[in-house]
Structures are given as structure tokens and as C-alpha cells.
Amino acid sequence: MACALLSQDTRTRLIESAIVQFAAHGFDGAGIREIAKGAKANSALVTYHFCGKEGLYLEALRHIFARKACHVAQLAAVPRVEGPGAREAAIQGLKNHIQAFMQDLMACNGMDPVEEAAMALMAREMQAPRPSSAALLMEQIRPHLEHLMYCLRTLRPDLPEDALLNMGLSIQGQLLYFRNSLGIVRLIRGNPNYPEDLSALIQHFTDFSLRGLGLPEAFPQPRN
């Protein structure tokens, strides 16, 4: 029950305990007393540092986003090739996107309980955003979305923007549903620590997406 987060300053311990508690029980289900206990701190500090529970919640989200920011920067660092090599670069960009996203989503799995809780909290927040945090969430999603849309636009220049958004929706849907419903998926497969081979799963999502996009090079051999 008690998490093994030691050291660091009290403020950070509070935030990390909040991430764990909010992820496990939701905003209303988690109490500041429990959060404080998890951080081995006094509950009065919630008001002292964050102006109350809601402030702590927002700060917890910001804390998560700040951690993920480096991955986003890495994504954006992929060069946007123009001209003849653009197509191959866009395919690689899409592959990178899926891989980075999945590894990001699963960069936890028993290792760091705070990291795992952070992703669960993100999933919660994404599905039922707290009014105060909707803007924060959109701001976080935008760079991912723009990178993805750039790749799709390059790969299917024949499609209108609306159809491209649908493509992006399908691709992103696979990845996020997988993460958001990991609990159900594990129940269905009867394997409590299901994605034992993450790279194989990444490969599947990549293949499925490239085929779904309708890229000729992703198709298997035409029949005979």
C-alpha cells in the first residue's frame, strides 16, 4: 500500500503521493489525509503549498507533463524531409511516433509505481477531464497530434484533411485504448502481465496502421 518513494523535498513527495492516490481512487475518492500519509507529510501542507486539493491536482498533472516533455521534444526533432525522400521519412516518422508513444505509455510496468500511476491518471483525465485541466491537457496533446498529422499528410496527400483526421483517430485510438483499458485487456487475455513482449506489440500496431492507411508497400502479396 505505502509506496517506496523516499527522500526529495516534501513538496515533491506530496505531488508524487497525490499522483498515486488520484490515479487509484480518482479526484473525489482520494483524501488529502491519505495523500499526506503517503508522502509522510502533514495534510495542512496541501493548503500551504497548493492552495487546496484542486491546486494539488493541477500541480500533479503539470508534474507528469513536465516529465513527458523531453519525449515530445525528441519526436519533434525528427527532420521533416522535403522532396523525393519525404515519403520514406514520413513512414519512419510514423513508426517512431508509435514506438515512442507505446514505450512512453508502458514505461512503468512494475518498475516505478509513481510512473505507472501517472499514466493511469493521464488515462483517467483524458476520458473525463476536470474542467480546470482541459486546457492543460490539450496543450500537451497538440505536439503529438501535429507530428502525426504531418506524417499522414505526407503519406496520403490525396486525402482531404477530414479523412486524415479520421486516420489519425484510428491510429491513436489503437494505442490509447490499449493503454486506457489495459485492465480489461488483461482480463480478456487471462494474463495479468500481458504485454510481455512490448516490441512485438509495437510491431503489430505499426503494421496494422500502415496497412490501414492504405500504403501499397505495406500490403502483403496480391493473391497469386
Place this chain on the structure above:
Amino acid sequence: MACALLSQDTRTRLIESAIVQFAAHGFDGAGIREIAKGAKANSALVTYHFCGKEGLYLEALRHIFARKACHVAQLAAVPRVEGPGAREAAIQGLKNHIQAFMQDLMACNGMDPVEEAAMALMAREMQAPRPSSAALLMEQIRPHLEHLMYCLRTLRPDLPEDALLNMGLSIQGQLLYFRNSLGIVRLIRGNPNYPEDLSALIQHFTDFSLRGLGLPEAFPQPRN
């Protein structure tokens, strides 16, 4: 704020109000007083009829499931063709699955607030299942899953069961993520009542899935 559900017996009114409140605020966020007020009933009835809040929650889920049961039966009614026509039948079965699922998911959109809340609650429950309801949820999912897996098995008999499950995961992920994250999707597209043309979206999901599955007949023309 107050929902326009009139008449019916008090018990049903309580359940429907509970669906709305639980969907909007979560289990902990919704109070039995608010629920009772929405049903124009007394909060003591929650204990009287359902043995408490948790019982009301479970009954609300059962209420939703019972409504959806007819659609499941309709799905299962699709004949399982053997022999030469099996492939075409499986494709049709998959198409039916996607269409029925999407129409089920969106059979609300401003019409019936209770129905809309019901789907939101399902999404919530799916992502963070209450311990007491996990079994209930699985039981509800199974027929959908089996129908889907049957189609996939017929269409790709060359793939092992594990790969087929991944295919199912990708297909279902598109549909459920779309529904679960409808709020975010609408924000992204800047269109608050986004899927204005549901049939077009169904067509997209169908095409994307058939291509993603790697069916030769779903591929566009090979280049030149």
C-alpha cells in the same frame, strides 16, 4: 441540469438519475442526495431499494446492460456460414459488428440524456472498473468479443490466436477510444457536435479495419 425524465416508478427514476450522476461525477463524486433530487425521490430509498449506494451503482450498470442485450442478440443472430461462402459472410459479420457497435455507442447524441450518460458511465467503468462490477463487465463484453474473434479467425486462418487477439484489440480500440474520448476528439476538431455524418465514420472504421487486417480485397489498386 435537471433531466427531463418524468413518470415511471420511483425505483426506475432513481436508477436513471443515478446513471446520469455517476456518469457525470464518478462513484465517489456523486452523492445519493443529488441522485435522489434528480429522481424527485427521497434519499432513503437508495438503501430501501438497493441496499445502499454500491447496490444502486451495480443496479444502474445492470440496467444499462439489459438495454443493450437486444443488440447483442441481433449480432449473434448472424448465421455462421461454413464452406465456400464463409469468407464473405465473415466480412459482412465484421461490417455488421462495427456498424452495430458504433450505432449503439452513439445512439444518444442529444436525444436521450440518460442514454448518453449510460455510455459515458460504461466508458468510465471500462477504464477503471469497480471491483464489485468487473465480473459483470466481462460477462457483458464476452459475446461481442466472441463474434469478433470468430470473424477474424475465418478471415485470417493463417494467423495464430495471439495475433488475432491483437487484430481484435486494434479494431475495437478504434471504436472504443472514439467513444471514450469523444470530448477530446471534439476539442481537437473544434466541432462540438463532431460526428455529423455517422455513416461516413462507420465506413472509415470499416475500411481501415479491413485493410489493417490485411485482406487483399480491401486494398486499393496496386500502383499503376
Place this chain on the structure above:
DNA sequence: TTGACCAAATCAAACGATTGAGTAAACTCG
């Protein structure tokens, strides 16, 4: 001296649950 932190006590509000009284229809039996 100041700022971060602590334990403990306390506050009003909201929570889920329970009580006991009350109503009206349905049933029982002479």
C-alpha cells in the same frame, strides 16, 4: 528572523445510512 515543516485540535459542511412514522393498495378471513 525568516521560511519550511510538523503534530494536534478544530471547524463547518457533506457524506452514507438509519430511524420511525405514515400512506395506500392488496390480501386474509369471518
Place this chain on the structure above:
DNA sequence: CGAGTTTACTCAATCGTTTGATTTGGTCAA
């Protein structure tokens, strides 16, 4: 039939607990 009883349902009032928030008084390092 009709008096008596049961059953199903509803209500206002209240219970004890927990909630987020605040206050008090104090410790300790910078």
C-alpha cells in the same frame, strides 16, 4: 361483503462519520 392484517412504498428528521480546510503553537536549519 367488510374488518383486520400485511405488504410495498415514501417521507422528514436525524445519526455518526468523514471530508477539505483552518488554526495554533512549536521545531529547526539557513
